[in-house]
Amino acid sequence: MLFDAANTRAVARTLKSHYANASDIPPLVVDPVCVSTSGHTLLAPDAVQVLIDELCPLATLITPNKVEAELLLSQKGVSVQITSLEDMISASEKLLALGSKAVLLKGGHVELTLADVEKVAAARIDITVVREELLLENMEILKVHEKDLESRLLVVDVLREAESTTLFVSPRIESTSTHGTGPTATNPHPLTRILIKSAAKTWKDYVEHDFVKQLAQGTLPRECFLHFIKQDYLYLKYYARAYGLLVAKSSTYSSIQSATQTIVNVINEVATHKAFCAQWGITEADLAATPESPSTTAYGAYLLDTGLQGDSAKLIMALAACLLGYGEVGLWLKKEAAKPGSWVKLEGNVYLRWIEDYSGEVYQGAVKLGLETIETLAVEDPPNAHRFKEWCTVWEKCTRLERGFWDASLNLL
Numbered sequence: 001m002l003f004d005a006a007n008t009r010a011v012a013r014t015l016k017s018h019y020a021n022a023s024d025i026p027p028l029v030v031d032p033v034c035v036s037t038s039g040h041t042l043l044a045p046d047a048v049q050v051l052i053d054e055l056c057p058l059a060t061l062i063t064p065n066k067v068e069a070e071l072l073l074s075q076k077g078v079s080v081q082i083t084s085l086e087d088m089i090s091a092s093e094k095l096l097a098l099g100s101k102a103v104l105l106k107g108g109h110v111e112l113t114l115a116d117v118e119k120v121a122a123a124r125i126d127i128t129v130v131r132e133e134l135l136l137e138n139m140e141i142l143k144v145h146e147k148d149l150e151s152r153l154l155v156v157d158v159l160r161e162a163e164s165t166t167l168f169v170s171p172r173i174e175s176t177s178t179h180g181t182g183p184t185a186t187n188p189h190p191l192t193r194i195l196i197k198s199a200a201k202t203w204k205d206y207v208e209h210d211f212v213k214q215l216a217q218g219t220l221p222r223e224c225f226l227h228f229i230k231q232d233y234l235y236l237k238y239y240a241r242a243y244g245l246l247v248a249k250s251s252t253y254s255s256i257q258s259a260t261q262t263i264v265n266v267i268n269e270v271a272t273h274k275a276f277c278a279q280w281g282i283t284e285a286d287l288a289a290t291p292e293s294p295s296t297t298a299y300g301a302y303l304l305d306t307g308l309q310g311d312s313a314k315l316i317m318a319l320a321a322c323l324l325g326y327g328e329v330g331l332w333l334k335k336e337a338a339k340p341g342s343w344v345k346l347e348g349n350v351y352l353r354w355i356e357d358y359s360g361e362v363y364q365g366a367v368k369l370g371l372e373t374i375e376t377l378a379v380e381d382p383p384n385a386h387r388f389k390e391w392c393t394v395w396e397k398c399t400r401l402e403r404g405f406w407d408a409s410l411n412l413l
């Protein structure tokens with residue numbers, strides 16, 4: 001907003017004198033405000049030229065938006081219309097030639113989707129993508145079960161430096177209620193997102209546990225896996241009974257139906273489990289004779305106790321980490337395996353079937369039902385602050401018990 005050439009020149013001259021006299025000067029950030037949001041020119045054309053010739057070369061960073069970038073480039077005789085992410089990247093490269101050390105081209109005026117970002121990221125390995133809410137954006141169950149995430153609008157800021165380009169991606173927030181999509185259209189699983197974020201570190205420790213990583217590489221010691229599947233068989237009994245309790249606590253046909261359906265899903269999981277155990281030489285008699293380990297008792301007893309003393313919503317929260325976590329692990333491993341030179345080894349992996357089961361359609365169907373149940377609950381019976389805090393506490397506790405369950409199998413050695 002320096003307005004005219006004289007002001008702009010005066011600023012440039014003053015800065016240059018500082019640069020000449022001091023060895024240690026702070027970075028200079030130039031926001032080339034040339035056009036107001038209502039379209040008024042705030043910088044005379046000859047001032048734009050001074051800005052380009054004298055201020056940009058002094059700047060560590062210039063931070064134009066789309067309109068300012070187009071104006072700066074047209075002044076240099078480059079006529080561009082910035083309407084896509086590719087246009088933004090190319091414009092940022094041209095803007096760097098104006099002499100600053102770096103350019104941050106702000107993306108507020110360019111509407112983009114995840115598909116736009118992924119297309120560019122796939123084509124340009126030299127570009128780094130930084131996502132806000134990285135943990136959540138990386139959650140495979142949310143991506144897979146949020147079909148409209150693809151069309152969710154994003155804001156992408158492009159940082160161009162001499163040797164690198166970085167895209168900063170964040171969800172677009174509509175600041176007025178007169179346009180744009182509502183929260184349910186942009187975020188179909190608000191409660192699940194809050195729960196995961198509220199215990200982010202424990203959740204990550206759980207779903208990206210060393211046990212999981214070793215299983216995915218096929219290097220997990222056989223004893224650890226055998227211990228795990230035997231204990232899991234015992235755990236699933238608690239889990240199925242907790243859903244039985246949920247049926248007993250449900251008062252509508254639809255909630256009775258979804259809890260019953262989940263018991264059926266658990267029974268399917270147990271059947272898969274038994275077949276799996278047989279493959280590993282474990283008989284049903286072996287399973288029945290297996291002593292329960294403390295981490296199994298702790299988790300199972302916590303589920304049943306929560307069901308006995310709380311309401312059905314609290315029990316649903318207690319069951320959610322189990323259902324969603326393994327769904328996330330399955331999808332994550334499947335996605336990682338598809339990357340070239342992946343650290344996940346599917347071919348010849350003795351644990352392949354486990355990965356396939358949890359990333360497969362049947363288990364993901366159960367995950368979908370679980371996500372819907374959680375979200376419906378929050379809408380039909382919105383929690384007050386106290387109840388909400390209780391849900392987060394229960395979720396965090398179960399996430400920790402899950403981590404403990406894998407710790408117990410891995411720490412055998």
Ligand SMILES: Cc1ncc(CN)c(N)n1
Nearest residue numbers: 232235322323326402405
């Ligand atoms: C301990 C545990 N957590 C989760 C799941 C997946 N339902 C499981 N089978 N076992």
